[in-house]
Amino acid sequence: MNYLKNKWNELRTYINRRELQFMLSVSFTLVALVGMVFIGAFLYQSYGRAAEEMMFNDNRQLINQVEINLNNYLRNMMRISDAMYYNVIKQVDMKTDDISQELDLLYEVNKDSLVSVACFSEDGELISAAPVGSVKKNVDITEQSWFANARDKMENLHFSELHVQNIFENSNGRYYWVVSLSRGVELTTEGKMSGGILLVDMNFSGIRQIFTEINSRGVGYVYLVNSEGEIIYHPKQNLIFSNMLKENNKIASQYDDGVYEETFQGEDRTVIVKTVGYTGWKIVSVTPKKELLQDFSSTKLMAVIIVILAVTLMVFANQFVAVRIAKPLKKLENSLKGIGVDQQPDIYMGGSLEIQHLGQTIRSMVDQLQRLTDDIVREQEEKRKSELDALQSQINPHFLYNTLDSIMWMIESERYEDAVAMVNSLGKLLRISLSKGKNIITVGDELQHARSYLDIQKYRYKNKFTSFFDIEEGIEKYRTIKLIIQPLLENAIYYGMEYMDGEGEIHIRAYTSGEDLFIEVEDNGLGMPQEQVERLLTENSETRSKGSGIGLKNVHQRIQLYFGTEYGLEITSEPDEKTIVRIHLPKTEEITPGEGGNRL
Template identity: 50%
Template sequence: MTRQEWFRRALAQTENLHFSTPMVQNMFASSEGSYSYVVSLSCAVELTYGMRTDQGVLLITLKYGAISELFSNTSLINDGYIYLTGSDGTILYHPKQQLIATGRYLEDSASAAALSDGTHTVETGARPSTLIVRSAGYTGWKVVGVIPQVGLTLDTARDFLFLAMIFLAYFAALVLINALISTRLTRPIQQLENSVRRLERGEGEAIYIGGSYEVQHLGRSVQQMVDQMRKLTLDIVREHEEKQRHELDALQAQINPHFLYNTLDIIVWMIERNKPEEAVRIVTALARLFRISLSKGRNFIPVRDELEHTRNYLTIQQMRYKDKFTYSIDAPEETLELAVIKLVVQPIVENAIYHSMDFMDGEGEIRVTVRVEGSDLFISVSDNGIGMPQDLVDRLLVEHFPISKGSGVGLKNVNERIRLYAGDAYGVIIESELDVGTTITLRLPALPYSKEEAK
């Protein structure tokens, strides 16, 4: 099919309508199994789907018998006749079609096709004839009436003109039908494309489903694809959240036994050294620490409980490190009942102790401060330790930057948890200067704590 003349001409000149010479239509057989002799109209059409545009050809065929019957029922006086020619002189209909095909009759159709609309006198054989020429609109075809001048009357010319006008009206109706069919095909596809574009911009939810059966089927397929993509996106988010929870559980399982082992070792040492009051102080701090850590499975706790958890942790570590550092916690009263993600401050304090205070000799200082600015809650942990170079600060929270065990795993985990729950605008901010110290700030939304929403 794609090798046929009507198909190739339509794609070669996409802006025009193309009318073929009479041909045998060999795509669709009749109920008797025969193929019709037809004249076809073809034009290029574009079907747009999302960002993809496919090009095809719309074909409308007219049975040649309808044209033949139209002309064969019309006669002109004195052996006059009518024939139909293409713009290039190709004869489309002639009452002596078979004689012309076998070369037994000659018609100067090329000269007639070159004539303008109107009446012309030409020499045909032994006597002059009058040619009445009319163009058939978009087709480029011409209706040519050949009347020997003997017996030519005004009524004959009028009859021919009337016939030509009927023929032109016939093809104008054909072009109109083509336009209506094209509109019926393309408008639903354009509406489908517009609904997809609105969806891309986040302005709509549903895909347009309408038009012909094929377009409706296409719309349903697009809607199913969109629904599947949404489901996959939700699955990925849930999987990521579940992964974050597993990583947090694994981190706590990794840290807590080690921390618990060291703390119990200190308690045993104090009891053996006959220091029961200090042992009781550590046991009390440890019990409060783990009670808040559990928090009945809640993901959010009040700032008050988070700071109490941090204070108990600092108390134990201060006794373990034999007062190598001091600490302070400063939080305005109005911040204590705000919600905070559970266990985000203690890992920051732990990093400050292991990477700064461990190198101090009684002059270390850790400060925990809380403030609210606008709609944001800021919790800062500052130390006067050895600090970090700027290139390490810049790389520390990068997703693919390798972090060795115990040198920032907790910090990175805290940043990912905050962004998971609050969004990418929130997270960890690091400021550090070598030999001066480090300040790590947690930025979270300032929201009141609610037990119902804590999970």
């Protein structure tokens, strides 16, 4: 369990380190692969069900396409009816105006889908028609179902069942299968309103063409019935009308929209029903189960091919999408690298609208941050300068007091030459200590300060210790903050040499390593246990020097305040043998405020 958890954490760490483009591409591809693997496994485990689902989806798409095409066809007929009614009939007076020309024009424009257009009075009298102009003598228009429906419900549009329209005189003796669209209209005669019927006969060939094209695809067949279950179109309607073939159309007309499993004449089949708006007609798709199983073997091969192609295409598509998404973000990321380096970084503001807005927002934020940073830097400079000055101010009073006390003691003892030499060394020490108010001096000056300090202490501690300087050539030119060696020497003398009777040694070494500079102060005094070493840089009371009053912690803090927390003091000690205090500084010849970690 722990092994899997560790591996999971390693994987998460690896993923988090990758670029966005890689993550998007891999994520999309993995999602696609997982989906395809599941699909492939499902297809391999149940080919029959897969084939059924595939055929079902195909037929559902086909039936949706039939509905769209049929709706377009019917809406076109409705627009023709609306155009005739609202643009012609309602604009004329039947007593004085003739609408035959408008009917002829409307018919000519739409003759590919129309058989005839006619307008009747509420008594069944023909007012005008195109392309024919008279009704058969033995035909009673008022008995026609399309006429009666329109007359009874004047406000609605009415679509009839499929029938042969033979009410008009036809010179060529040819009659067409049609679906009639009828509606009640208001006729104006000498300013008076009366009822009428507008008839638009749709050529059934248009509907047949829609269904013939669809039935040429896929498995099974699609037919059309009205709300009463009467067949409007069936690919085998001649056989059905001649009672040579049966269809479950009456039951299908009672189905709501959806998918049904049924058994008809001993045959299991899947039926999909879709209702056509405005008419109540139902599109019925029938797929026999035996046809679904005929392509069992080909379905297996097709599934494998589809999975392979889909994965391949998905990989390329995912890569393309990932590049399109990640490239502008990558440019924006690269432009953000200038923040903190350039005073005015060139923020990328291309790509999509969202990325452009993000770039503009970041630019505005960078400008504000730059102003705030400048203010903070100035405040921090003043604050740290005050901190350094406060730490520095601890040195001079204590050290001067102890040194002047020693000079006074020499004068009282009439050791005038020693007193003069000590005053001379003190002068050199104070010159470097003051440094015209500067905190930064050269390593050479700091080492000279250490020599002057040791000269003074040697007068006070005759034969107590001997000092040795091991200085790398050329190191004097580098820069350091002042008065960091003296406290180390004080601690070496007061704690290392105090209880020794001669043979005390203090070694001062200065050397460089790479980009770092080190100054070591080593004494062969009593040393100290590790517990005390660990407290030296964290506690005040036990680590203050008896000489200047400034302890190792003070020096450590001053170095870190200026150069950063990666620099400072390192202490190693062995009881009864030695103590080494190492100063770690950056190797630099020029130091300007603001460089490095927390520098001023």
